[in-house]
Amino acid sequence: MNKFKGFTLIEVMVALLVITIGLGALIESTGNSAWQATYLKQKTIASWVAQNQIALHRAKRTWGTVSSTKGTTEMANIEWRWEMKISKTDDPSLRRLDVDVFLDGDDSLKASLTGFIARL
Numbered sequence: 001m002n003k004f005k006g007f008t009l010i011e012v013m014v015a016l017l018v019i020t021i022g023l024g025a026l027i028e029s030t031g032n033s034a035w036q037a038t039y040l041k042q043k044t045i046a047s048w049v050a051q052n053q054i055a056l057h058r059a060k061r062t063w064g065t066v067s068s069t070k071g072t073t074e075m076a077n078i079e080w081r082w083e084m085k086i087s088k089t090d091d092p093s094l095r096r097l098d099v100d101v102f103l104d105g106d107d108s109l110k111a112s113l114t115g116f117i118a119r120l
Contacts, residue, residue, distance in 0.1 A: 042078075046101040046111035049073060049080045053099050054115035057084070063095070063119050072104055079104035093119045 007015075052073070069084045085098045094116050101111040 045076050049101045050099040050111050050113035
């Protein structure tokens with residue numbers, strides 16, 4: 001009969017391995033969640049920028065010719081760059097507005113929105 005009770009070195013090492021694998025998965029999951037939250041925040045704000053540009057164009061009530069315009073705006077303390085393309089549609093009394101939004105200084109598209117404006 002053995003007087004010593006406790007864990008062997010092998011049992012301790014296996015337990016540490018299981019804990020290490022579990023913590024690694026937890027850290028990776030937390031990092032992915034933080035990245036996803038930032039990504040979704042940027043996409044949401046960029047879509048607001050695009051909606052604002054379409055609303056501003058509609059509010060001016062100007063019937064534009066086919067063209068492209070660019071600009072920058074600040075929203076949520078972030079500088080955004082937008083590009084609007086105005087194009088004809090099959091209906092001569094409608095124009096199509098395509099707005100692409102980027103983080104200023106970054107070429108990856110964050111949001112793209114299409115709207116229409118009617119001739120008054």
